[in-house]
Amino acid sequence: MTLAQELSGPAAGTGDPVLEVSGMSVDIRIDRDWVRIVEDVSLTVRPGETVGLVGESGSGKTVTSLAIMHLLPPNARIHGSVRVNGRELVGLRGRELDRIRGPEMAMIFQEPRRSLNPAFTVGDQVAESVRRHRRTDRRTAWRRAVELFDLVGIPDPGRRASAYPHEFSGGMCQRVMLAMALACEPQLLIADEPTTALDVTVQRQVLALIGEVQERLGLGVLLITHDLGVVAEVCDRAAVMYAGRISEQGPVTDLFDRTAHPYTAGLLHAMPDPVRHADRMGSIPGMVPPPDQFVDGCRFAPRCPFAADECAAPGIALRDVSVGAHEHTVRCARSGEIRPAEAFHD
Amino acid sequence: MLRFVLTRVLTVVPLLLLLTLVVFLLVEISPGDPAAIIAGPEASPEAIAAIRADLGLDQPFWERYFSYLGGAVQGDLGTSYATNEPVTEVIGRALPRTATIAVFAMLLAVVASIPLGALAALRRNGIVDRVITGGSVVLMAVPPFVLAAVLVGAFALGGTQFFPPTGYAPLSDGFDEWLLFATLPAIAIATISFAELTRQARGSLIDALEEDYVRTARAKGMSRLFVVGKHAAKNAAVPYVTVLGLNVGRVVGAAVIVEAIFNIQGFGQLGVNAVLGRDLPTMQGVVLVSGLIVLVVNLAVDISYGYFNPRVRAA
Numbered sequence: 143m144t145l146a147q148e149l150s151g152p153a154a155g156t157g158d159p160v161l162e163v164s165g166m167s168v169d170i171r172i173d174r175d176w177v178r179i180v181e182d183v184s185l186t187v188r189p190g191e192t193v194g195l196v197g198e199s200g201s202g203k204t205v206t207s208l209a210i211m212h213l214l215p216p217n218a219r220i221h222g223s224v225r226v227n228g229r230e231l232v233g234l235r236g237r238e239l240d241r242i243r244g245p246e247m248a249m250i251f252q253e254p255r256r257s258l259n260p261a262f263t264v265g266d267q268v269a270e271s272v273r274r275h276r277r278t279d280r281r282t283a284w285r286r287a288v289e290l291f292d293l294v295g296i297p298d299p300g301r302r303a304s305a306y307p308h309e310f311s312g313g314m315c316q317r318v319m320l321a322m323a324l325a326c327e328p329q330l331l332i333a334d335e336p337t338t339a340l341d342v343t344v345q346r347q348v349l350a351l352i353g354e355v356q357e358r359l360g361l362g363v364l365l366i367t368h369d370l371g372v373v374a375e376v377c378d379r380a381a382v383m384y385a386g387r388i389s390e391q392g393p394v395t396d397l398f399d400r401t402a403h404p405y406t407a408g409l410l411h412a413m414p415d416p417v418r419h420a421d422r423m424g425s426i427p428g429m430v431p432p433p434d435q436f437v438d439g440c441r442f443a444p445r446c447p448f449a450a451d452e453c454a455a456p457g458i459a460l461r462d463v464s465v466g467a468h469e470h471t472v473r474c475a476r477s478g479e480i481r482p483a484e485a486f487h488d
Numbered sequence: 489m490l491r492f493v494l495t496r497v498l499t500v501v502p503l504l505l506l507l508t509l510v511v512f513l514l515v516e517i518s519p520g521d522p523a524a525i526i527a528g529p530e531a532s533p534e535a536i537a538a539i540r541a542d543l544g545l546d547q548p549f550w551e552r553y554f555s556y557l558g559g560a561v562q563g564d565l566g567t568s569y570a571t572n573e574p575v576t577e578v579i580g581r582a583l584p585r586t587a588t589i590a591v592f593a594m595l596l597a598v599v600a601s602i603p604l605g606a607l608a609a610l611r612r613n614g615i616v617d618r619v620i621t622g623g624s625v626v627l628m629a630v631p632p633f634v635l636a637a638v639l640v641g642a643f644a645l646g647g648t649q650f651f652p653p654t655g656y657a658p659l660s661d662g663f664d665e666w667l668l669f670a671t672l673p674a675i676a677i678a679t680i681s682f683a684e685l686t687r688q689a690r691g692s693l694i695d696a697l698e699e700d701y702v703r704t705a706r707a708k709g710m711s712r713l714f715v716v717g718k719h720a721a722k723n724a725a726v727p728y729v730t731v732l733g734l735n736v737g738r739v740v741g742a743a744v745i746v747e748a749i750f751n752i753q754g755f756g757q758l759g760v761n762a763v764l765g766r767d768l769p770t771m772q773g774v775v776l777v778s779g780l781i782v783l784v785v786n787l788a789v790d791i792s793y794g795y796f797n798p799r800v801r802a803a
Contacts, residue, residue, distance in 0.1 A: 211707055213703055213706055213707060236711075236712065237711070240709045241709065242709070243706070243707055243708060243709035244707075244708045248707065249707045251700060251703070253700060256699070256700040256701070257700045257701055257703070258704065259701035259704070259722075260723070260797065260798065261719075261722040261723050261797060261798065262718075262722070267705075270710065271709070274708075274710060274714075275709060306798040306799070308798070308799045308802075309802075319704070322708060323707075323708070325708070326708075
């Protein structure tokens with residue numbers, strides 16, 4: 143069977159979810175105390191669909207993605223449920239997770255060059271994954287690696303497979319990472335800021351490539367990014383995270399056109415606008431609080447122009463603000479009373 | 489890689505020449521007249537002059553250097569003043585004793601330090617780690633001669649006589665016999681290096697395990713043991729091998745003292761006796777061979793960098 147025949151997936155956004163996160167929280171131990179750094183995250187990714195996870199630095203989006211992969215350091219613990227292809231991962235032992243990482247879910251990272259081992263050829267690093275999960279011999283695994291390099295658009299793949307990571311550009315390293323992630327045909331790809339460390343022109347190529355292989359393989363993609371421009375371009379749905387919680391989630395068009403959370407509005411306001419001048423680019427005053435200063439009420443309230451007394455009350459629930467068939471939810475105490483789109487206008 | 493190895497080997501050539509020059513100068517600048525020493529205190533000036541002419545000491549410096557160099561290339565390092573034997577033969581007799589014990593000591597240190605260092609790294613800050621790192625600090629503080637005495641007291645004298653307290657048997661007497669005599673000296677020599685290498689193995693493995701590529705390997709489902717043994721180990725090898733190379737010198741140094749305790753007529757003893765007896769050709773030979781060993785070890789370490797770290801090859 144050729145790669146092209148292998149690569150045909152179902153239509154985007156249909157079918158059983160490849161990833162279902164519900165009520166997931168992550169604690170890390172600092173000295174003797176457990177500090178909750180991610181709280182009550184729920185997400186669904188279906189085959190062929192790209193879901194964005196958006197937020198500033200410190201919002202918990204990378205922790206969320208590592209928690210899904212179960213790649214958190216030993217001083218972290220996960221509560222709630224993470225299902226991949228319907229199977230619960232929380233509570234599985236290391237060996238069982240090793241059989242799921244690779245063939246069912248894979249991940250690419252922010253710094254592609256650092257994410258590759260400098261001491262081994264790129265071909266070897268892709269082939270070892272094939273050998274591990276497919277139990278093939280060395281030569282078959284290498285051939286598969288070369289095929290994958292061809293798939294992700296690495297020129298002269300047969301020769302380049304024997305090269306070391308330092309002989310590749312950043313963009314090419316990310317292509318290698320993608321080939322590695324696709325090696326065992328996972329159904330879920332988690333991409334943690336895959337283009338942040340790359341040149342602008344290369345960013346577009348890598349994003350286009352992810353979209354291309356996604357279409358061919360019917361991959362579900364969870365894209366972690368701080369860049370709403372990227373979200374607008376490639377995501378079907380997105381979740382906006384702030385200080386360890388999801389503040390708003392819904393179809394990308396709804397997030398942009400019917401913004402329900404002041405924080406989302408702030409992020410939109412802070413987006414570079416080619417029409418506006420750079421010196422007038424907006425910002426949200428203040429910073430994301432560190433996890434030991436997280437409050438029970440709305441964590442965005444100190445930076446929110448609409449903040450009122452009710453925002454300090456604990457346990458603000460997610461509210462459904464959907465218009466139409468696609469779910470659109472928001473965690474804002476004043477949802478309905480305010481017009482977030484006007485939040486940060488000068 | 490072949491080109492890398494060749495360039496490394498070529499860089500050793502000028503160092504070798506420099507080494508021979510330094511060795512030769514060593515005698516030139518050392519106080520005392522060798523001819524007078526050989527002739528003895530009662531000798532007449534004519535007798536001393538005759539001996540000087542006989543040794544070629546009346547020739548100009550460069551001429552004597554090149555004749556020494558020419559001889560050295562052919563394996564002729566002169567004749568020992570003490571025994572009138574060729575220096576090459578004297579060294580050829582003493583060096584294997586020290587070399588076999590030193591290689592044995594290095595092997596012990598490496599074979600023990602890697603698993604222990606890895607264990608400590610994987611159980612970082614746990615009880616096992618604390619015992620290993622704490623123990624290695626203690627061992628680093630014990631001088632080889634103290635350890636040698638303790639080992640002899642514990643395993644060669646008194647109630648438990650597993651090993652002979654002193655002496656040596658060459659490998660030609662059989663491996664078992666050699667092992668019996670070599671074990672205690674090797675342990676005494678190896679311990680400090682073992683302790684240092686264990687700490688290095690632990691530290692460099694911990695550093696490697698924190699790198700992003702380890703997370704990548706875990707993300708594609710490689711087992712923890714595989715990631716440590718392949719991905720982390722090859723990167724951790726570079727600092728480890730550096731320290732290993734430095735410890736070859738330490739082992740040779742420790743051998744000098746430990747040989748004296750175990751009464752092994754090895755390379756270290758040969759050097760000490762040559763210095764004490766003003767046996768200049770033997771002294772030269774010992775320094776030359778020691779320098780050669782250091783050069784070869786450094787070359788091997790350099791070449792290993794090229795294997796462990798492909799980025800070095802390009803440079």
